[in-house]
Amino acid sequence: MNRTPRLLVSLVVIVAGIALAAPLAVAGAGLSNREAAHHAAKAASRYTARHFGIHGSASAWSARCRTVRRDAHNFATFSCRVRFNGGQCAGRLRFSERRLRAYAIRIGCGE
Secondary structure (H helix, E strand, O other): OOHHHHHHHHHHHHHHHHHHHHHHHOOOOOOOHHHHHHHHHHHHHHHHHHHHOOOOOHHHEEEEEEEEEEOOOOOEEEEEEEEEHHHOEEEEEEEEOOOOEEEEEEEEEOO
16 A cells, blocks of 8 residues: 555656656757848848948848757757858858857858
């Protein structure tokens, strides 16, 4: 008779542990290379508008991204190549899935 409450408490603790751990296992597994390319195009568009005065929508950019690495929490770091207007502006950038903020931006625009 004494076993039933202990067994029930153990079962509740195990289920709660699984429920809390499951979201952490897939926390950073959400962004595909295609979605990363969309974010890279937006970042490139903002960058060229700010630094070169060349305005264009994110959809006018072509971007290709690849996963460079994943951290301990399974968040990816992407390296992306971007191109705009037939090569008028082109370059590379990186961003982390954790913050979705571009860094190491190397984009140049010619005439």
